[in-house]
Amino acid sequence: MAPTAQLLAGVELGGTKCVCILGGGPDDVRATERLPTGEREHTLRQIEGVLERWRAQYGEFAALGVASFGPVDLRRESPTWGYITSTPKPGWRDTDVAQRLARRFTVPVAFDTDVNGAAFAEGRWGAGAGMSDFAYVTVGTGIGVGSIVRGHSVFGLTHCETGHIRVARKPGDDFAGVCPFHGDCIEGLASGPAIEARAGRPATELPPDHPAWEFVAHDLGQLLHTLVLTTAPQRIFLGGGVMSQPHLFARIRRELESSLNLYVAAPQLAQGLDQYIVPPGLGAMAGPLGALALAAQANQ
Amino acid sequence: MAPTAQLLAGVELGGTKCVCILGGGPDDVRATERLPTGEREHTLRQIEGVLERWRAQYGEFAALGVASFGPVDLRRESPTWGYITSTPKPGWRDTDVAQRLARRFTVPVAFDTDVNGAAFAEGRWGAGAGMSDFAYVTVGTGIGVGSIVRGHSVFGLTHCETGHIRVARKPGDDFAGVCPFHGDCIEGLASGPAIEARAGRPATELPPDHPAWEFVAHDLGQLLHTLVLTTAPQRIFLGGGVMSQPHLFARIRRELESSLNLYVAAPQLAQGLDQYIVPPGLGAMAGPLGALALAAQANQ
Numbered sequence: 001m002a003p004t005a006q007l008l009a010g011v012e013l014g015g016t017k018c019v020c021i022l023g024g025g026p027d028d029v030r031a032t033e034r035l036p037t038g039e040r041e042h043t044l045r046q047i048e049g050v051l052e053r054w055r056a057q058y059g060e061f062a063a064l065g066v067a068s069f070g071p072v073d074l075r076r077e078s079p080t081w082g083y084i085t086s087t088p089k090p091g092w093r094d095t096d097v098a099q100r101l102a103r104r105f106t107v108p109v110a111f112d113t114d115v116n117g118a119a120f121a122e123g124r125w126g127a128g129a130g131m132s133d134f135a136y137v138t139v140g141t142g143i144g145v146g147s148i149v150r151g152h153s154v155f156g157l158t159h160c161e162t163g164h165i166r167v168a169r170k171p172g173d174d175f176a177g178v179c180p181f182h183g184d185c186i187e188g189l190a191s192g193p194a195i196e197a198r199a200g201r202p203a204t205e206l207p208p209d210h211p212a213w214e215f216v217a218h219d220l221g222q223l224l225h226t227l228v229l230t231t232a233p234q235r236i237f238l239g240g241g242v243m244s245q246p247h248l249f250a251r252i253r254r255e256l257e258s259s260l261n262l263y264v265a266a267p268q269l270a271q272g273l274d275q276y277i278v279p280p281g282l283g284a285m286a287g288p289l290g291a292l293a294l295a296a297q298a299n300q
Numbered sequence: 301m302a303p304t305a306q307l308l309a310g311v312e313l314g315g316t317k318c319v320c321i322l323g324g325g326p327d328d329v330r331a332t333e334r335l336p337t338g339e340r341e342h343t344l345r346q347i348e349g350v351l352e353r354w355r356a357q358y359g360e361f362a363a364l365g366v367a368s369f370g371p372v373d374l375r376r377e378s379p380t381w382g383y384i385t386s387t388p389k390p391g392w393r394d395t396d397v398a399q400r401l402a403r404r405f406t407v408p409v410a411f412d413t414d415v416n417g418a419a420f421a422e423g424r425w426g427a428g429a430g431m432s433d434f435a436y437v438t439v440g441t442g443i444g445v446g447s448i449v450r451g452h453s454v455f456g457l458t459h460c461e462t463g464h465i466r467v468a469r470k471p472g473d474d475f476a477g478v479c480p481f482h483g484d485c486i487e488g489l490a491s492g493p494a495i496e497a498r499a500g501r502p503a504t505e506l507p508p509d510h511p512a513w514e515f516v517a518h519d520l521g522q523l524l525h526t527l528v529l530t531t532a533p534q535r536i537f538l539g540g541g542v543m544s545q546p547h548l549f550a551r552i553r554r555e556l557e558s559s560l561n562l563y564v565a566a567p568q569l570a571q572g573l574d575q576y577i578v579p580p581g582l583g584a585m586a587g588p589l590g591a592l593a594l595a596a597q598a599n600q
Contacts, residue, residue, distance in 0.1 A: 012392035015352075025472070049572055051353070071565065083566065086565035097429065117521060122549060131456075132456065133455070133457065134452075134456070147530065147531075149450070149452070149454055149456065149531075150449070150450075150452045150454075150455065150456075151447070152450045152452075154433075154449055154450075154530075154531055155450065155532060156431075156432065156433025156434070156449065156450075156531065156532035156533055157433065157532040157533060157534050157564065157566045157568055157569070158532050158536045158564055158565075158566055159532065159566065160530055160531070160532055161529040161532075161563070162529055162530050163528065164404065164529055164563055165525065165526045165529050166468035166522060166526070166559065167466065167467075167468060168466035168467060169468065169469070169471065180562075181561045181563040182559075182561060182563065184468070211580060222466060225465065225466060226465045226466070226526060226530065227530070228457065228459040229460060229462055229464055229465050230447065230454075230458065230461070230462050230465065230526065230530040230531060230532060231447075231449075231454055231456065231530060232455060232457040232458050232460055232461075233456050233457060234452055234456050234457050247387070259466065259482070261480040261482060263461070263464055263482065263483045264457065264458055264461065265371065265386035265458075265502045266384065266457045266458055268457055269343025269457070289396070298322070300523055
């Protein structure tokens with residue numbers, strides 16, 4: 001990162017914690033600060049306080065990126081652009097985040113979901129460099145998917161909610177799933193809490209030969225089958241706590257390969273799936289760097 | 301359509317027939333001509349002959365759109381942009397279509413899949429006017445989906461192939477499906493040939509109370525559930541021969557509503573699905589007008 005790179009600021013606004021970040025990219029992080037996500041006015045004032053302090057200490061930043069939990073309004077022409085909308089999180093429904101920060105800091109502000117931010121960070125600095133179409137999937141407390149199509153995050157009726165698609169079940173699997181809306185959607189089948197409900201103990205405690213993994217790998221393979229055919233990513237990043245099980249990647253790749261059954265003719269698939277289904281290159285920093293990647297977009 | 305509208309030309313290149321079209325839009329079609337899709341050099345020469353003849357008769361057209369059967373290469377920067385690529389159709393693999401026509405006619409040429417073209421036609425002249433995100437689904441000999449995301453057709457690894465996603469099956473349904481690649485992907489479950497295989501006679505001959513429709517409506521409802529959550533269309537056009545069964549729309553809307561279970565908060569869904577899941581406004585002309593819509597894009 002050249003020392004002349006412009007200073008950018010980012011806020012990863014999560015459901016339980018926020019991370020503020022200042023810098024120019026992954027090799028040039030000047031400061032980070034973590035805050036709990038509490039009462040909204042208090043939380044937003046704390047974020048503003050951190051950014052004000054950094055501005056005094058490090059000088060003006062050129063742009064600000066906000067990567068937020070959802071659902072959010074991403075339509076630039078909407079009067080509620082930059083709002084968190086119909087969230088079930090108490091006290092946060094219909095909350096202006098990005099417009100408020102834009103008024104306060106008078107710099108260009110970009111706003112997107114946390115998973116879209118993480119996807120853009122991979123596209124800018126990680127293993128998606130040079131690609132226009134890719135997806136970032138996080139399998140943890142829930143299943144989140146950030147789909148980038150021709151360089152833009154999906155946003156029409158709403159942003160994508162691919163974690164709640166229903167998938168074809170593995171024959172013989174009668175687990176009802178844990179999603180309060182859908183039961184056995186993919187989040188209800190293969191998120192951390194779903195695995196715990198299925199196996200009777202946390203995913204982190206299951207040995208690689210536990211039978212639950214066969215179902216989880218099948219179901220995540222089905223999620224990827226659907227992703228390949230609906231938004232056609234050139235690469236899929238697969239992260240989150242559940243994916244810290246090293247045996248899962250090879251199983252999921254096999255499930256996807258078997259399910260697609262050579263239907264899609266593309267060089268990226270013909271070479272095998274090791275370079276197609278990959279862990280995020282930015283690891284645990286993908287979230288905060290996502291906010292910084294959005295700032296970099298706003299600064300272009 | 302103002303009489304000063306520029307003349308546009310289109311070619312809908314289908315697997316069994318081609319339709320050439322000349323005009324400015326649905327209310328200003330000057331000429332159409334249908335040809336069988338045969339040996340490729342012969343077919344492409346016939347198309348060129350029609351366009352040459354029209355040019356002599358009606359004057360120069362401003363742009364040309366080609367809506368083709370696939371798979372096709374849609375990347376403008378690719379050396380094989382505008383080619384039909386790995387098709388199983390004999391003699392048509394790796395066929396330059398758009399570059400050839402661009403050289404011959406020296407006008408701007410746009411090229412996309414037939415379903416994407418039909419989607420764009422609905423967006424320009426039909427029931428998707430003013431929308432940036434929508435999907436066109438045709439349920440006939442196969443199931444084709446054209447997904448438009450932020451004004452662009454999906455194209456990354458390839459164009460979308462949403463007709464080959466696997467869906468959650470209706471409990472008690474053990475039909476194996478007819479897709480040679482996937483068996484019970486959605487095309488294998490709910491296309492015309494699938495319905496015929498399931499019911500023992502053609503879909504057009506089945507009464508509305510035939511039990512096969514319950515499965516078909518369920519499975520198409522699942523396709524739409526996935527579409528809503530992956531590419532977030534603001535409206536979905538549902539056409540093709542199978543959808544000429546008038547009872548199907550209401551059933552599919554009910555299946556979708558029940559499956560989403562109020563998960564997606566969007567005004568378009570809150571008003572009921574009658575305006576969300578709709579027949580194509582352009583009817584049987586959606587295909588050729590798709591080619592004309594692509595020409596209009598090339599002319600912008």
